[in-house]
Amino acid sequence: MKQKRKERIDRGIKARSDDVFSLNSFREMLYVAVPPLAPVLLLILLPLVLPSYWQKVLISTCVFALLAMSWDFLVGVGMVSLGQALFFGVGAYIAGVSNKILGLPIWIDLPLATVLGGFICTVLLTPVLRLRGVYFSMVTLVLPLMLERIVEAAGIFGGTEGITGIKAFQNPFVESYVIVFVTLFALFAFRRLVTTDYGLVLKAIKDNDRAVMSVGINIYWMKAQALFIAGCVGSFCGAFLTHVYGFVGMPSFALDYSILPLSSAVVGGMGTFAGSFVGAFILVPLSEALRGIGGLRIVLYSFFLVFFIVALPEGIFHYIQRKYQQFERWVEVDK
Amino acid sequence: MSDQNNHQKDAGLILRVENLSKSFGGVKAVVSVSFDLYEGQLLGVIGPNGSGKTTLVNLITGFLKPDQGKIVYKGKEINGWAPYRIARIGIARTFQMIRPFAELPSFKNLIIPLYSPRVKALSGGKYGDLDAVAKDYLEEVGFERESAVTYKSAGSLPHGYLKRLELAKCLALRADLIILDELFSGLSIAELASIVPIIEKLISEGKTVIMIEHRLRELFRIADRVVVLNYGSVIAEGIPSEVMERPEVRKAYLGSE
Numbered sequence: 402m403k404q405k406r407k408e409r410i411d412r413g414i415k416a417r418s419d420d421v422f423s424l425n426s427f428r429e430m431l432y433v434a435v436p437p438l439a440p441v442l443l444l445i446l447l448p449l450v451l452p453s454y455w456q457k458v459l460i461s462t463c464v465f466a467l468l469a470m471s472w473d474f475l476v477g478v479g480m481v482s483l484g485q486a487l488f489f490g491v492g493a494y495i496a497g498v499s500n501k502i503l504g505l506p507i508w509i510d511l512p513l514a515t516v517l518g519g520f521i522c523t524v525l526l527t528p529v530l531r532l533r534g535v536y537f538s539m540v541t542l543v544l545p546l547m548l549e550r551i552v553e554a555a556g557i558f559g560g561t562e563g564i565t566g567i568k569a570f571q572n573p574f575v576e577s578y579v580i581v582f583v584t585l586f587a588l589f590a591f592r593r594l595v596t597t598d599y600g601l602v603l604k605a606i607k608d609n610d611r612a613v614m615s616v617g618i619n620i621y622w623m624k625a626q627a628l629f630i631a632g633c634v635g636s637f638c639g640a641f642l643t644h645v646y647g648f649v650g651m652p653s654f655a656l657d658y659s660i661l662p663l664s665s666a667v668v669g670g671m672g673t674f675a676g677s678f679v680g681a682f683i684l685v686p687l688s689e690a691l692r693g694i695g696g697l698r699i700v701l702y703s704f705f706l707v708f709f710i711v712a713l714p715e716g717i718f719h720y721i722q723r724k725y726q727q728f729e730r731w732v733e734v735d736k
Numbered sequence: 737m738s739d740q741n742n743h744q745k746d747a748g749l750i751l752r753v754e755n756l757s758k759s760f761g762g763v764k765a766v767v768s769v770s771f772d773l774y775e776g777q778l779l780g781v782i783g784p785n786g787s788g789k790t791t792l793v794n795l796i797t798g799f800l801k802p803d804q805g806k807i808v809y810k811g812k813e814i815n816g817w818a819p820y821r822i823a824r825i826g827i828a829r830t831f832q833m834i835r836p837f838a839e840l841p842s843f844k845n846l847i848i849p850l851y852s853p854r855v856k857a858l859s860g861g862k863y864g865d866l867d868a869v870a871k872d873y874l875e876e877v878g879f880e881r882e883s884a885v886t887y888k889s890a891g892s893l894p895h896g897y898l899k900r901l902e903l904a905k906c907l908a909l910r911a912d913l914i915i916l917d918e919l920f921s922g923l924s925i926a927e928l929a930s931i932v933p934i935i936e937k938l939i940s941e942g943k944t945v946i947m948i949e950h951r952l953r954e955l956f957r958i959a960d961r962v963v964v965l966n967y968g969s970v971i972a973e974g975i976p977s978e979v980m981e982r983p984e985v986r987k988a989y990l991g992s993e
Contacts, residue, residue: 598847612905613848615819615831616905617821618851
């Protein structure tokens with residue numbers, strides 16, 4: 402009996418370009434150069450052509466892309482965080498307090514909030530580094546909600562009112578390009594980091610933490626470093642948006658900042674960072690575009706989410722990557 | 737034994753286990769186990785299933801904390817230390833259930849031990865090109881140089897190669913005491929024939945080895961000494977040919993075969 406079967410075959414250029422670069426035509430060079438250059442060109446051009454409302458959307462898209470990448474990075478080390486809002490909120494409050502109350506200029510408080518925020522988040526999560534799987538996730542889910550209530554109950558940092566009148570960037574272009582460059586930097590830096598020996602060790606912790614421990618590596622110290630890296634990225638997002646809105650308050654710890662990055666990374670494809678990037682650039686503008694239709698927005702948005710997850714469980718990026726690197730054909734085989 | 741004699745023997749002592757006990761709830765997994773191990777020896781630990789062999793390994797390597805007793809390695813008391821600290825002073829182990837870093841190519845699996853602070857310290861604080869070093873170690877345990885198997889993802893390796901990969905991890909760590917937890921299980925005669933010389937070479941290089949084993953015939957050929965466990969206690973200790981003759985050992989272990 403004859404049967405049809407789908408075959409996947411690497412494209413000739415892909416097989417060569419994976420390791421050894423012997424590219425012998427302009428077309429082949431484009432094949433290798435276009436994927437990394439496309440997001441760079443896109444992000445550099447977009448702030449020039451978008452109307453001002455969509456520029457704000459671009460900013461929040463980049464912010465969610467960054468949060469999604471930091472989430473993806475933590476997952477790669479075996480820590481499934483449900484609380485990127487923790488990183489976001491801590492960074493936001495540090496930026497707000499140091500700018501408004503201490504009077505530091507933006508160019509000092511932004512890096513300060515990034516590093517200090519990463520540090521504080523790492524310290525907050527250090528006691529639960531030993532927890533694995535869902536137990537770690539639960540703590541990360543609760544922590545931002547707890548901090549939110551502490552701000553409310555203690556009335557510190559403006560309490561329920563928040564802090565207003567935080568300085569904005571000089572002009573919209575500086576604003577856009579700061580976030581664009583940080584997003585691109587994070588994208589390529591993360592993708593590079595996971596291929597280094599250091600990144601390999603982090604990945605190994607997710608695969609089999611006992612085996613990593615048994616060769617003399619302190620996995621808790623490594624996990625703390627990973628948390629610090631992810632925390633810095635998340636805190637930067639918070640600090641940046643604080644300056645965009647001129648406001649910081651309890652909403653900075655909102656669940657949105659935990660859930661949307663997660664869904665971006667899942668829809669886009671986990672473990673690649675480019676997937677988080679692609680996912681955020683689909684979901685965030687989509688949610689903005691649906692604003693016009695009122696109450697049905699959430700229904701449609703959820704429908705899209707379910708559709709992507711069911712139709713493309715591997716993630717959009719993995720799908721595109723596969724199509725780009727391989728061709729498929731049906732062949733007849735004997736059964 | 738006279739004091740002087742004791743002192744002389746202590747010179748080569750690498751590991752001393754004293755009255756080690758561990759229980760899980762009501763189950764006594766290890767009950768006051770004691771033994772000494774000297775440099776360059778190969779000690780076999782045998783016993784029926786559930787006799788506490790793997791628990792003993794987990795106690796020595798820090799994955800479990802003993803309820804009682806002492807573990808002294810090269811004069812340092814190490815009971816209660818975290819696993820990574822114990823590995824850093826030169827105790828390496830393999831796992832009974834082998835879970836390699838499945839998505840990584842075989843040679844990349846060795847990057848993890850090569851990245852450890854112990855190897856960094858031993859090689860003068862520099863990491864260098866780990867990939868090349870990793871391939872050297874793989875060749876030592878029988879991965880043919882530049883063959884496809886070195887580059888295949890570890891998850892797709894056949895069982896025999898996985899066992900060798902585990903052994904290579906211990907080599908890469910440059911450990912002085914290597915604990916092999918059922919390394920021989922599931923290997924064919926041909927695979928055994930190629931892996932035994934590697935262990936013999938380790939001993940000739942001055943390493944000390946503890947082997948937890950069920951494959952007695954192969955173990956007895958290379959072991960200097962054997963400790964027999966049953967229900968967590970040591971029921972016999974001595975050179976392999978002697979231990980096999982003891983009635984209590986036959987009853988507990990060999991009799992069941």
